[in-house]
Amino acid sequence: MRVTMASARKRADRTNEDFTCAGPTTAVLIDGAGIPGTESVCRHGVAWYAHRLGGTLFGLLSLVRDSGLPALLAEAIERVTDDHRDTCDVADTISPSATVAVLRLSGGLLEYLVLGDSVLVLDRAAEPPLVVSDPREVIISRSYQPALDAAAEGSEEYRRVLRDLRANRNQPGGFWLAKDNPRAADEAITGNCPISELTGAALLSNGAGRIVDRFQLADWPGVMDILASSGPAEIIRRVRQAEARHAVAADDATITHCTDLDEYDRGDVSRARSATG
Numbered sequence: 476m477r478v479t480m481a482s483a484r485k486r487a488d489r490t491n492e493d494f495t496c497a498g499p500t501t502a503v504l505i506d507g508a509g510i511p512g513t514e515s516v517c518r519h520g521v522a523w524y525a526h527r528l529g530g531t532l533f534g535l536l537s538l539v540r541d542s543g544l545p546a547l548l549a550e551a552i553e554r555v556t557d558d559h560r561d562t563c564d565v566a567d568t569i570s571p572s573a574t575v576a577v578l579r580l581s582g583g584l585l586e587y588l589v590l591g592d593s594v595l596v597l598d599r600a601a602e603p604p605l606v607v608s609d610p611r612e613v614i615i616s617r618s619y620q621p622a623l624d625a626a627a628e629g630s631e632e633y634r635r636v637l638r639d640l641r642a643n644r645n646q647p648g649g650f651w652l653a654k655d656n657p658r659a660a661d662e663a664i665t666g667n668c669p670i671s672e673l674t675g676a677a678l679l680s681n682g683a684g685r686i687v688d689r690f691q692l693a694d695w696p697g698v699m700d701i702l703a704s705s706g707p708a709e710i711i712r713r714v715r716q717a718e719a720r721h722a723v724a725a726d727d728a729t730i731t732h733c734t735d736l737d738e739y740d741r742g743d744v745s746r747a748r749s750a751t752g
Contacts, residue, residue, distance in 0.1 A: 476580065476736055478502065481707035482729040483715070485682070490522040493680050493729035494529035500580040501536045502731050504678040505529040506593050508572045508652060510637045511629055517563040517570050524571035527555045528653055536579055544577055544588040544665060549657035556655045565655040568641045572654035574609075575663070576678040580736060585670050590663040591652045594684045597668055598675040598699045606695050609664050612650035615643050628724075675734040677702055682726030686710055690717040702732045
C-alpha cells in the first residue's frame with residue numbers, strides 16, 4: 476500500500492489536534508475535539524488525547540489481527556482513559572474526545588470504521604466513490620447553530636451552548652465519539668469492500684472535508700481526482716483559500732490517501748511503499 480499524507484494546524488500558535496499514521500495494511504486518522512475550558516478538567520488536553528488514542532489504536536491494529544475494528548477501538552479507548560483517569564475528570568462532558576476513521580486490509584477485503592464526523596472515501600474502479608460518514612453530530616448540531624452564531628466565540632454564552640450540545644454526546648439518541656466510554660466503539664459505522672474493486676481510499680478530518688460539505692469546491696469524485704493528480708496538500712491549500720475568502724475560522728485539516736491496495740492483496744507486502752507529504 477502506498478500512502479501520502481498532509482496535515483495543517485488551524486493556526487500557527489495552536490497545536491494540531493489531528494493525528495494520522497499508516498503502515499503496510501492499516502491507516503488511522505483521529506480528529507481531536509474540545510471546547511474552551513477543557514483544560515480545567517483534563518491537564519493533558521485535546522492534542523494529547525488524539526495522539527495517544529491514535530498511537531494506541533494503530534499499535535493494536537498492527538499486532539492484533541484476529542479482532543474486529545470496533546473491539547480494537549474499544550480497547551484503545553479504555554487504555555487511554557485509564558492513562559489519565561486518576562489525574563483528570565474523564566467523565567466530564569467537556570473532557571477531550573475524538574472522531575475516528577480506520578481502514579485495514581485483511582483477507583482480500585478493505586475493512587473500515589468511522590466514528591464521528593471524519594470521512595472515509597473508497598475509490599471504486601467501476602462505480603462512483605463510496606463515501607462513509609457518520610452524520611449524527613452534524614444533524615444534532617444544526618439545532619444549536621443559531622445560538623452559537625448569535626454568541627461571541629469564547630464568551631460564557633458560547634461555552635454554555637457548546638456544553639448543552641455536548642450533553643448529547645455518547646447518549647442514546649445523540650451522537651457518539653471516542654472519549655471515556657469504550658461502548659462508543661459499538662456505535663461506529665463499519666463495513667468492508669473487496670480490495671479488487673478499489674483503486675484507492677482516503678481518510679479526511681472534517682477540517683479537510685470542508686472542501687465538499689461546506690465550500691462545495693468539489694464533489695467526492697473530484698476530491699479523489701485531485702488526490703490522484705496533486706496529492707493531499709492541494710486539497711488543504713484550497714480549503715485554506717476558501718476559509719480566508721469567506722472569513723471562516725480555520726480548522727485542523729488532515730488527509731491520508733492510500734493507493735496500490737492490491738499490492739497487499741497479492742501478498743506482496745514486502746514491496747509496500749510509503750511516501751509522506
